[in-house]
Amino acid sequence: AQTVTQSQPEMSVQEAETVTLSCTYDTSESNYYLFWYKQPPSRQMILVIRQEAYKQQNATENRFSVNFQKAAKSFSLKISDSQLGDTAMYFCAFIISGAGSYQLTFGKGTKLSVIP
Amino acid sequence: DTGVSQDPRHKITKRGQNVTFRCDPISEHNRLYWYRQTLGQGPEFLTYFQNEAQLEKSRLLSDRFSAERPKGSFSTLEIQRTEQGDSAMYLCASSLGTSGGGNEQFFGPGTRLTVL
Numbered sequence: 001a002q003t004v005t006q007s008q009p010e011m012s013v014q015e016a017e018t019v020t021l022s023c024t025y026d027t028s029e030s031n032y033y034l035f036w037y038k039q040p041p042s043r044q045m046i047l048v049i050r051q052e053a054y055k056q057q058n059a060t061e062n063r064f065s066v067n068f069q070k071a072a073k074s075f076s077l078k079i080s081d082s083q084l085g086d087t088a089m090y091f092c093a094f095i096i097s098g099a100g101s102y103q104l105t106f107g108k109g110t111k112l113s114v115i116p
Numbered sequence: 117d118t119g120v121s122q123d124p125r126h127k128i129t130k131r132g133q134n135v136t137f138r139c140d141p142i143s144e145h146n147r148l149y150w151y152r153q154t155l156g157q158g159p160e161f162l163t164y165f166q167n168e169a170q171l172e173k174s175r176l177l178s179d180r181f182s183a184e185r186p187k188g189s190f191s192t193l194e195i196q197r198t199e200q201g202d203s204a205m206y207l208c209a210s211s212l213g214t215s216g217g218g219n220e221q222f223f224g225p226g227t228r229l230t231v232l
Binding site: 004033035037043044045046047050091093095097100101102103104105106107108109 | 120147149151157161
């Protein structure tokens with residue numbers, strides 16, 4: 001069975017500082033995609049960043065970057081220069097590639113608070 | 117706004133009643149997904165459509181649940197004989213269908229169901 005573990009239920013960071021959210025996952029498959037989704041309070045979930053498992057290079061999107069360690073099955077998210085608008089639930093998720101299944105498997109989430 | 121829309125946004129019902137939710141995906145997206153999110157948890161996959169065909173169903177989707185996507189456009193999710201355990205946020209997502217499954221799933225705002 002595929003599982004995602006986010007070991008930090010809640011985190012806080014000072015505005016303009018850097019924070020790293022942890023994620024580990026378990027799958028026996030070798031081809032998959034990893035995602036970080038953001039769910040602001042009372043708003044819909046949006047994609048933050050995506051990583052293809054076969055790519056060695058870590059993905060980056062502006063202030064957001066990942067540290068993908070395939071052997072360790074680890075996929076952490078780093079947010080640089082944190083902004084008040086980054087306050088949200090962050091979900092780590094993955095999807096198996098090419099298996100005919102398109103379901104995202106999510107972790108329980110990390111609630112991030114950015115403090116002014 | 118051309119994002120994923122869901123109706124209603126909130127539904128309160130009494131145990132034993134039937135409820136139906138609607139999802140309108142992004143118009144050019146051929147894949148549509150339903151997820152359920154309970155408090156403190158990440159979304160859990162329920163079912164997936166490619167065009168009008170329902171191709172995957174989770175074991176979470178008991179026989180009281182039925183989903184349709186006539187003509188491959190909007191989708192409905194019906195819950196019959198609701199139970200208090202059905203109380204949750206029901207999320208709809210859509211994506212473009214290409215090989216691999218790694219395309220971004222765009223989420224709607226969700227329908228919050230409360231069963232009294």
